[in-house]
Amino acid sequence: MTTTLKRIFSDKTFLFTFALALLSLIFGTVRASDIDLKTILALLSLIILISIFEILGILKYFAAFIIDKCQNLRQVALVVLLLSFFGSMFFTNDVAILTLVPLVFNINRKVKLPKIGLISLMTIYANLGSAITPIGNPQNLYLVSYYHLKLLDFFKLSLPLGLVSLLTLFLCTLLFSKKTVKQLENKVFSIKRRDLYLLGFTTLIVLLGVLALIPVWISLIASLICAYLIEKKVYQEVDYGIILTFINFFIIVGALGRIPLIHDWLHQLMNNDLSIFFTSILSSQVISNVPAAVLLSKFTGQLSPLYLGVTIGGLGTLVASLANLLALRQYQLNVKDQSTLKFFGLFTLLNFLYLLVFIGIGILFLR
Numbered sequence: 001m002t003t004t005l006k007r008i009f010s011d012k013t014f015l016f017t018f019a020l021a022l023l024s025l026i027f028g029t030v031r032a033s034d035i036d037l038k039t040i041l042a043l044l045s046l047i048i049l050i051s052i053f054e055i056l057g058i059l060k061y062f063a064a065f066i067i068d069k070c071q072n073l074r075q076v077a078l079v080v081l082l083l084s085f086f087g088s089m090f091f092t093n094d095v096a097i098l099t100l101v102p103l104v105f106n107i108n109r110k111v112k113l114p115k116i117g118l119i120s121l122m123t124i125y126a127n128l129g130s131a132i133t134p135i136g137n138p139q140n141l142y143l144v145s146y147y148h149l150k151l152l153d154f155f156k157l158s159l160p161l162g163l164v165s166l167l168t169l170f171l172c173t174l175l176f177s178k179k180t181v182k183q184l185e186n187k188v189f190s191i192k193r194r195d196l197y198l199l200g201f202t203t204l205i206v207l208l209g210v211l212a213l214i215p216v217w218i219s220l221i222a223s224l225i226c227a228y229l230i231e232k233k234v235y236q237e238v239d240y241g242i243i244l245t246f247i248n249f250f251i252i253v254g255a256l257g258r259i260p261l262i263h264d265w266l267h268q269l270m271n272n273d274l275s276i277f278f279t280s281i282l283s284s285q286v287i288s289n290v291p292a293a294v295l296l297s298k299f300t301g302q303l304s305p306l307y308l309g310v311t312i313g314g315l316g317t318l319v320a321s322l323a324n325l326l327a328l329r330q331y332q333l334n335v336k337d338q339s340t341l342k343f344f345g346l347f348t349l350l351n352f353l354y355l356l357v358f359i360g361i362g363i364l365f366l367r
Contacts, residue, residue: 034254085129101330280309
């Protein structure tokens with residue numbers, strides 16, 4: 001318990017967002033409903049689950065499997081990016097990040113990778129891939145529900161952007177070296193049958209909760225029980241700091257959203273497709289794309305520019321998408337050196353490059 005508290009209070013990201021949350025309370029008010037409890041519980045259950053996978057050595061096994069099937073670094077990068085892109089469509093961008101960042105580090109321990117660039121691109125394509133299906137991210141679920149959108153109509157919006165995103169994915173892998181990957185000696189991987197069945201069942205329950213097909217508290221209870229039965233040490237390994245950071249983030253967004261000046265500003269801006277598109281992008285850079293989708297939907301009936309804006313707006317700043325924050329956090333947890341600032345720099349640079357490219361693509365789609 002003491003070790004966990006020390007970790008939390010030495011967590012610079014948590015302390016920074018906590019200070020911002022306190023500051024935001026001076027300018028705006030906060031309600032209990034601002035803290036998205038479903039997201040918090042889903043995130044906690046996912047983190048517990050991934051910790052179990054890590055402790056059992058399952059991620060190391062998959063890392064070795066990917067290396068065994070790939071002949072060079074470019075193929076490794078392609079497989080990781082495709083897993084991120086397509087995985088996020090069905091299991092959400094958050095799940096893709098929480099699963100694949102530790103996997104990349106496991107691969108990197110065996111084969112030297114340009115891990116900062118790969119994780120940055122992986123996060124970008126998790127955000128873009130998640131935009132293609134209604135269940136890929138929270139803002140899609142909200143927009144489909146709020147605008148009473150039929151599935152076919154949603155795919156008419158999302159598939160063109162998805163195809164362009166996939167094309168850029170294949171193009172970006174050309175930047176990776178074709179250096180040959182040295183094949184590793186296959187090590188025997190073993191897991192108790194009871195643990196395998198229990199973990200498989202728990203994974204299913206957690207994913208059902210994340211996708212809102214069952215109450216998310218059931219997923220959390222399932223993950224807690226699974227950790228207790230398989231390895232109690234998991235409780236100490238869980239990153240509680242990121243949970244508290246997300247709570248701080250929700251407080252900041254809630255307070256900013258109730259500042260009268262911001263409401264008046266939005267009323268003036270949301271008057272045509274391009275202004276809706278750019279307002280969505282700019283809002284996402286500051287308050288994240290999920291709250292931006294919720295906030296801006298109250299000011300417009302035009303779904304297409306709003307959808308494109310909050311989707312493309314997930315690129316850019318660290319707070320533009322909650323998945324971006326998760327990627328940084330996972331990187332911090334897995335590195336032993338002082339390269340977090342370097343990661344932040346390259347991550348931000350690549351995100352803004354993609355943001356500029358996709359703003360151009362978005363404008364073409366709106367014409």
